[in-house]
Amino acid sequence: MNTVLTAELDPQAALAELQEKKPKRVTLVVLSGDMDRVMAAFIIATGAAAMGMQVTMFFTFWGLNAVRRSKSSGKAKDWLRTVFGALNRPGAEKLPLSRFHFWGLGTRMMKSVMKQQRMPGVPELMEVAKDLGVKFIACTTTMGLMGIEKDTLIEGVDQLAGVSTYLAEAKDAQVNLFI
Amino acid sequence: MQKDVVLDTLGLFCPMPIIKTSKKIKELKIGQVLEVVSDDEGIKEDMPAWCETTGHEYLGLEEQANEDKPTHYRAYVKKSK
Numbered sequence: 001m002n003t004v005l006t007a008e009l010d011p012q013a014a015l016a017e018l019q020e021k022k023p024k025r026v027t028l029v030v031l032s033g034d035m036d037r038v039m040a041a042f043i044i045a046t047g048a049a050a051m052g053m054q055v056t057m058f059f060t061f062w063g064l065n066a067v068r069r070s071k072s073s074g075k076a077k078d079w080l081r082t083v084f085g086a087l088n089r090p091g092a093e094k095l096p097l098s099r100f101h102f103w104g105l106g107t108r109m110m111k112s113v114m115k116q117q118r119m120p121g122v123p124e125l126m127e128v129a130k131d132l133g134v135k136f137i138a139c140t141t142t143m144g145l146m147g148i149e150k151d152t153l154i155e156g157v158d159q160l161a162g163v164s165t166y167l168a169e170a171k172d173a174q175v176n177l178f179i
Numbered sequence: 180m181q182k183d184v185v186l187d188t189l190g191l192f193c194p195m196p197i198i199k200t201s202k203k204i205k206e207l208k209i210g211q212v213l214e215v216v217s218d219d220e221g222i223k224e225d226m227p228a229w230c231e232t233t234g235h236e237y238l239g240l241e242e243q244a245n246e247d248k249p250t251h252y253r254a255y256v257k258k259s260k
Contacts, residue, residue, distance in 0.1 A: 024232070047194035050201035051232040119192050128198060 024053045025173035027166065032179055033062030034098035035107060035122060041179045042125035049132035056169050060139035064146065066092045066122065067138055067154050081147030088146060092123045130156045137161050180238065180255050182214040183207065193221045197229050200256065204235065207258040212238065215256065218249040226254040235259045
């Protein structure tokens with residue numbers, strides 16, 4: 001019986017059908033906390049989600065600032081990490097530009113131009129990403145290193161995880177970006 | 180071109196026209212045509228690419244040059260699944 005079944009099955013067609021059904025996947029590692037880089041990450045993430053792809057974003061190091069609540073008072077384990085957490089300003093709306101930040105002036109000017117042009121900023125793009133089902137993962141190692149407690153992260157974070165979780169997702173994805 | 184539903188994305192930049200298209204297309208029945216109006220030139224390449232990935236049929240694009248306003252692009256998409 002089995003031999004008949006396999007003979008009838010065209011492996012090429014079966015594979016093509018399987019690939020057709022399997023959604024395309026994208027992973028993005030967001031290491032940078034610069035407004036321009038994070039914005040590019042969210043534009044790609046929302047665009048991919050709108051194209052029917054499954055998107056996972058991993059936030060690590062400075063990228064964690066995008067998923068930290070802006071009014072989070074960190075109670076880290078020791079004073080060094082507390083100071084570090086305070087110097088590293090949290091909040092998606094507070095990210096500085098990678099160039100021409102000029103102590104906040106350059107970034108403020110860029111934001112006002114974006115507002116005039118009705119261009120969505122990082123907080124708005126994040127909302128769209130969540131709405132489209134983009135998965136947010138925060139890296140636990142760097143959270144510990146930088147004195148970031150999990151209760152200071154925004155609600156949109158789906159998972160706290162490490163490198164294995166990232167690799168498990170990335171090996172099945174067609175697009176993997178490191179920003 | 181004949182259309183069933185019109186989506187206005189004038190003044191919006193990438194990726195918003197594509198995101199709004201992906202939401203709007205869900206409201207259509209299979210075989211219906213969506214017209215997406217945009218003044219972002221990127222849509223000329225983005226809409227065919229979106230259609231190719233999502234499996235909807237790209238029917239074409241019309242350009243309407245305006246004297247005092249940016250050019251309006253009308254992209255036509257047929258819901259195929």
